[in-house]
Amino acid sequence: MIGINPLDCRRAVAYNNGVAMREALETLKMIQAHDQQVRELQRAIRSYQEHIAKLEEALKAEEERVEQLKSQLSELQQRSRERNAEVDDLDEQLRHYRQQLDHGLLSFKEMEALRHKVTHDQRRMGQLEDEALALMDEMGQEEARLQAEQAALSQLEVQTGQDIKTVESQIAAAEGQISQEQQERVAQVERVPALLLERYQRLARDYADPLVPVVAGSCGGCKLKLSETTLSRLREGLDLIACENCSRILINKGL
Numbered sequence: 001m002i003g004i005n006p007l008d009c010r011r012a013v014a015y016n017n018g019v020a021m022r023e024a025l026e027t028l029k030m031i032q033a034h035d036q037q038v039r040e041l042q043r044a045i046r047s048y049q050e051h052i053a054k055l056e057e058a059l060k061a062e063e064e065r066v067e068q069l070k071s072q073l074s075e076l077q078q079r080s081r082e083r084n085a086e087v088d089d090l091d092e093q094l095r096h097y098r099q100q101l102d103h104g105l106l107s108f109k110e111m112e113a114l115r116h117k118v119t120h121d122q123r124r125m126g127q128l129e130d131e132a133l134a135l136m137d138e139m140g141q142e143e144a145r146l147q148a149e150q151a152a153l154s155q156l157e158v159q160t161g162q163d164i165k166t167v168e169s170q171i172a173a174a175e176g177q178i179s180q181e182q183q184e185r186v187a188q189v190e191r192v193p194a195l196l197l198e199r200y201q202r203l204a205r206d207y208a209d210p211l212v213p214v215v216a217g218s219c220g221g222c223k224l225k226l227s228e229t230t231l232s233r234l235r236e237g238l239d240l241i242a243c244e245n246c247s248r249i250l251i252n253k254g255l
């Protein structure tokens with residue numbers, strides 16, 4: 001230091017401090033960019049995951065539709081079997097009555113009663129046969145619907161599988177980007193003084209942008225007009241300057 005003007009010396013120290021401060025803030029700005037990018041990617045991953053959940057839900061709904069149709073069809077088949085069994089029973093019954101009418105040794109009164117029964121059962125038989133036919137029709141329609149839904153389901157299964165694969169690869173890409181951002185961040189963190197980093201981390205709990213530029217004399221974060229003192233200290237660039245209102249770290253736009 002011998003022979004050096006003390007004032008020059010102070011200036012030199014100030015200059016060094018200013019350079020160091022600017023460098024630290026520049027690095028911190030890159031760290032903030034990484035942090036914002038990571039949050040953005042995490043948001044994207046969440047929305048990809050929601051998309052996958054929706055795709056799976058749609059597939060499940062289609063599977064349930066097919067299952068419902070299957071059980072409706074089997075219920076119809078059951079009713080149809082029952083109706084056909086009733087027709088067979090009644091047919092058997094009628095044959096028996098006719099035999100009695102043809103060969104039975106019956107009184108006139110018994111014959112009349114039996115004929116009455118036959119007429120009644122024949123009418124009932126007609127109704128049952130109509131019902132059995134209607135059920136067959138309904139079953140045919142349900143089978144066609146089931147086939148169409150099953151075809152739609154197989155198509156949806158293939159499509160959903162492909163879509164999920166695509167979204168999963170987008171998630172993997174985003175995760176890769178996040179780990180890259182974090183790796184770069186680790187290297188940069190080492191270049192920032194611990195106290196400054198701590199302050200940034202504290203602010204980062206409340207703000208997505210702990211570091212803000214000054215815009216037309218106001219804080220770029222909370223928009224409050226900054227005092228002349230703050231602005232001139234910021235112009236000097238020797239200290240860390242924070243907004244008087246929100247405490248965000250202020251940076252010169254030229255940084």
Ligand SMILES: [Zn+2]
Pocket residue numbers: 219220221222223224243244245246247248
């Ligand atoms: Zn502010």
